[in-house]
Amino acid sequence: xxxxxxxVLGVALIVAQTTFLQYLPVWLARPDFVFILVTFIAYxxxxxxxxxxxxxxxxIIDVVAGIHLGIYPLTCxxxxxxxxxxxxxxxxxxxxxxxPLVGLCYFLMQIFFYFIxxxxxxxxxxxxxxxxxxxxxxxxxxxxxxxxxLFNSLYEYIQKRRLRGKAPRRRPPKSI
Amino acid sequence: xxxxxVGMLLLASMLGGRFGTPxxxxxxxxxxxxxAVTRTFSGIAVLKNDYIAFWNVRxxxxxxxxxxxxxxxxxxxxxxxYSIYLHLQELLAFKENLSFEPLAARVVGKEPAYWYQTIVVxxxxxxxxxxxxxxxxxxxxxGQVIHTAEHYSKILLAIAPSSAIDAMIQKNRVRGIIKGAGxxxxxxxxxxxxxxxxxxxxxxTAGIGGLFPAGIPIxxxxxxxxxxxxxxxxxxxxxxxDFQKLELVFIDPTDRRSMLESMxxxxxx
Numbered sequence: 001x002x003x004x005x006x007x008v009l010g011v012a013l014i015v016a017q018t019t020f021l022q023y024l025p026v027w028l029a030r031p032d033f034v035f036i037l038v039t040f041i042a043y044x045x046x047x048x049x050x051x052x053x054x055x056x057x058x059x060i061i062d063v064v065a066g067i068h069l070g071i072y073p074l075t076c077x078x079x080x081x082x083x084x085x086x087x088x089x090x091x092x093x094x095x096x097x098x099x100p101l102v103g104l105c106y107f108l109m110q111i112f113f114y115f116i117x118x119x120x121x122x123x124x125x126x127x128x129x130x131x132x133x134x135x136x137x138x139x140x141x142x143x144x145x146x147x148x149x150l151f152n153s154l155y156e157y158i159q160k161r162r163l164r165g166k167a168p169r170r171r172p173p174k175s176i
Numbered sequence: 177x178x179x180x181x182v183g184m185l186l187l188a189s190m191l192g193g194r195f196g197t198p199x200x201x202x203x204x205x206x207x208x209x210x211x212a213v214t215r216t217f218s219g220i221a222v223l224k225n226d227y228i229a230f231w232n233v234r235x236x237x238x239x240x241x242x243x244x245x246x247x248x249x250x251x252x253x254x255x256x257x258y259s260i261y262l263h264l265q266e267l268l269a270f271k272e273n274l275s276f277e278p279l280a281a282r283v284v285g286k287e288p289a290y291w292y293q294t295i296v297v298x299x300x301x302x303x304x305x306x307x308x309x310x311x312x313x314x315x316x317x318x319g320q321v322i323h324t325a326e327h328y329s330k331i332l333l334a335i336a337p338s339s340a341i342d343a344m345i346q347k348n349r350v351r352g353i354i355k356g357a358g359x360x361x362x363x364x365x366x367x368x369x370x371x372x373x374x375x376x377x378x379x380x381t382a383g384i385g386g387l388f389p390a391g392i393p394i395x396x397x398x399x400x401x402x403x404x405x406x407x408x409x410x411x412x413x414x415x416x417x418d419f420q421k422l423e424l425v426f427i428d429p430t431d432r433r434s435m436l437e438s439m440x441x442x443x444x445x
Contacts, residue, residue, distance in 0.1 A: 018285040018296070064330075065287040065294050067322065067338055124338035126358055 002158050003049045009154065010037050010057040018064055031136075031143035032106070034061055038076050039102045039144070040151045042083035054080045071116065078112070079105055099148065103141035107133065267424060270314035278312070278426035279303060284328070286422075293336030293358060295319075297425060300327040304429060308387070311425045316393035316416040317341065317381060318425045329427075333419055334394070335361060342382040343394055348372055351382050354394055354413065362395055364411040369402055371409070379413050389428075 013033040021030055034057060041050050058073030066072050083105060110133050117125050271278055281297035299305045301324050311318040311331050319339065323330040332339055335356040343354040343364060352367040364379060377397045383390025399412040 015285075018287070063323075064285060064296060067294060067332060067336065121338070123340075126337040127360070 001162065002155070003045075003053055005154065005158055006037070006041065006045075006151075007053055007056060009151075010034065010053065011060065013037060014057070014061050014064065031139045033143070033147065034058075035076075035079070035106060035109070036102060036140065036144045036147050037151065038079055039083055039098075039105060040148060042080045043087055043098055044151075044155055047084065050080060050084065051077065068121070071113075075109055075112065079109055099141060099144050102144045103137050106140045107137040110136070266314050267426075271426065277429065279305065279429050281305075281311070281329070281425050281427055283422050283425065293333040293339075293356060293419075294322070295331050295333060295422065295425075297329050297331060297427075298327065299427060300325050300329050302326055305329050305427055309430070310388055310428045312392060312428065313417050313422065313425055315418075316395070317388060318417060318419075318422065320387065321427065331425070335359075335415060335419060341388055341394070342384040343379050344382040345371070345373060345397075346378040346380045351384070352411070354379065357412075360412070361398070361415050362413040364397070364413050366408055367411055368407060369409050373397060373400055373409065373411060375400065 017030065017033055038054050038057070041053050045053065054076045055073055058076030062069055062072040083101065086101065114125070114128055267280075271280075279299055281299040283295050284298050285296035287294045297311075305321060305324050307321055307324055309321045311321065317334045319331045319333040319336070321329050322332045333356070334341060334354070335358060337356050337358060339356040341354045342351070344351045345367075348371075350367060350371045350373070352364045354362045354364055357363050362379075367373060375397050379394045379397065381388040381390055381392040381394060393416045395413040395415040397411055398414040401410040401412075403410070
């Protein structure tokens, strides 16, 4: 139920990002909501359901927007694995570290993308700009705060419903 | 004593019927009081009448304001409809002038992130759309179909970094390669330093390579950089199309890719 709910949420975010959010002005840029969701999944979900979610969402966005298929799901899985590995340490689970870590991961992902293209497809290499990279990273960090609150609320709501559904039944008192 | 005075006054008023001094003094005393009360009540009546009239005016004002809002909204709709009409007329004129029968496709999705420059349109294999077909707009080149599904296709925009189109400067037919530069538009490469290029020159497709027909507008030269080293000049080109506002594209149903492949095969034989 939790995995399905977040999968539906991910699909909704993909649709929103590729449709009406595109009408925002260019100077405002557009934060990568799906990336933020991937980082949330890395923080909250276990390995197997997380991999399933992240890979399927990366797949969908690759189909919708990817040129060279496979790069986006691969990037999502790398980010997921990296964050999962880092958050194995209890300290990083604190919310104070989560948001900055999202920004750091996004920044590293841009560099990773650029590296992949420079090695495999140098003729298609886009222009690199440190200013643009930092600007986009800052936008992702700012967008992550309200989105994490929303994702957390949804996660806890579904968890509570699950716990209520599994509430132990009281046995009738035994007659003496 | 008082009764005597009252009796005398009564007698004086009854005898002769004259409006005497006591009467006049009494009137002059009562008159102002009457005047004050009358004026007060007249003011209250006027206020009351004005208040009721004000309510009516307010109701009239609300009714008229609602009519104004309604007509303004209708005016906005008519303006939008007229703008759409002009746009559709332009598209129709473009379609009629084409040498092929184009397939109109609506843009349903756009790329979400920094690294991709693609759009999704609502035409697919069931409409005989194949990979490699070119997409155009009245203003010029849009891009090329890269992936197709049954009902939808993905188009690589010409401004994508992975896009490269044979192009030429329209005024003097100097050739180069137009490469996508994302949000910065295009870059025209492999133009020699001694070529005559100025800001504002029109860049069109060269037609070499066979994918894009010749003469389709691409953009205008916006900046020229001539570095000391190297044979070529760096030319920035501003696209003629506003990709941010793209709603409708035309797909050329000519399968140029298979035509090229068959030509290459026949050459090999």
